Amino acid sequence: MLKISWDAGHAGFGVTPGKRALDNSMYEWDFNDGVVDYAMEALSHYENVEQLRVDDPSGRVDVPLSERANRVNQWGSHLHISVHGNAATPSANGIETFVHPSASALNRDIALHIHNYVVNRTNRGNRGLKEADFQILRATNADSLLIEGGFMTNPEELALMKTNQYRATVGRAIADAIVTKFNLKGKNQVENQPTNVIRYIDTGGYAGPALLEIHNYLVKTGHNYDTKRGPDGSILFLVGPFDTGMANYKEATASISKFDSNMRILTREQAADWR
Ligand SMILES: [Zn+2]
Structure with missing residues (x-):
């Protein structure tokens, strides 16, 4: 302690x-x-x-x-x-x-x-x-x-x-x-999940007016993001990266999950496949 x-x-x-x-x-x-x-x-x-x-x-x-x-x-x-x-x-x-x-x-x-x-x-x-x-x-x-x-x-x-x-x-x-x-470990950290790994948040697909809505939300909350077109033609948002050891990662996951329950958290490797 x-x-x-x-x-x-x-x-x-x-x-x-x-x-x-x-x-x-x-x-x-x-x-x-x-x-x-x-x-x-x-x-x-x-x-x-x-x-x-x-x-x-x-x-x-x-x-x-x-x-x-x-x-x-x-x-x-x-x-x-x-x-x-x-x-x-x-x-x-x-x-x-x-x-x-x-x-x-x-x-x-x-x-x-x-x-x-x-x-x-x-x-x-x-x-x-x-x-x-x-x-x-x-x-x-x-x-x-x-x-x-x-x-x-x-x-x-x-x-x-x-x-x-x-x-x-x-x-x-x-x-x-x-x-x-002091190599502190975050609370609620999934067991065996390595710390200090860069992670990304994939917020899922959007089309139409929702695009502007999520763009405005991400800008307002200070997040960097990237986009790509999904197979169904909708736009996917990739937010991050975040260092999982840092407080801003926990903030981002909390704030985005409030906005969008479909978000997925990606590892660096998964995010590399993203493009
Ligand atoms: Zn003083």
């Missing part, structure tokens, strides 16, 4: 002085909270993971750092992740991740793996893995890291940090990094 604890830095609603965008358009906690929510949701689909959030998820109370650390330690967390938004000059930008100067090689390795996932998925600047004597890192017995997922003081990054899309990208990047680092 992997025990992962989380804290969204500070509190929202103006509770923590100063921790907000310069134009007052966002509290730092709003970003931190969104990222933690998306990360925890993504990891809830994996087996042998327990999660605990040690800040106040309502954002109304700025739980003191000593109390956050106590909760981490009393629960016996293995990995603690603190999520923050950065602030500096308007030109400063990018992602940076901190470990305590006394962090073990394993702790640094985990932190760097997570950091690289976030940099790659967000395509923001890479400020590197750094050391800092932050209380939340010093006072937690778990392997711990503090990730700064962008600068509120940079107009371009602030605009991103206000969106659920960017928060989801950061949160799911952290989650997927943990999945790959």
Whole structure:
């Protein structure tokens, strides 16, 4: 069992002085909270993971750092992740991740793996893995890291940090990094089905107005797709590929099955026969 604890830095609603965008358009906690929510949701689909959030998820109370650390330690967390938004000059930008100067090689390795996932998925600047004597890192017995997922003081990054899309990208990047680092297995995964195989979803045949309907649905839900004409003249949709180890695969199967109960899930080999 992997025990992962989380804290969204500070509190929202103006509770923590100063921790907000310069134009007052966002509290730092709003970003931190969104990222933690998306990360925890993504990891809830994996087996042998327990999660605990040690800040106040309502954002109304700025739980003191000593109390956050106590909760981490009393629960016996293995990995603690603190999520923050950065602030500096308007030109400063990018992602940076901190470990305590006394962090073990394993702790640094985990932190760097997570950091690289976030940099790659967000395509923001890479400020590197750094050391800092932050209380939340010093006072937690778990392997711990503090990730700064962008600068509120940079107009371009602030605009991103206000969106659920960017928060989801950061949160799911952290989650997927943990999945790959700890080789977590998805819940409801068919037994003996290899993980991390690219899979496709064949949604079946459509003709007439349904073509436009499913096209609009797939575009709206952000899926890539390809089409071919079936033997009966209808159009088949091939959606994907998806890495089965990733949260977006589970999302896609859930959302498409709601739309179309005829969908079939294809392996890479089956999809190769598709053309
Ligand atoms: Zn902060």
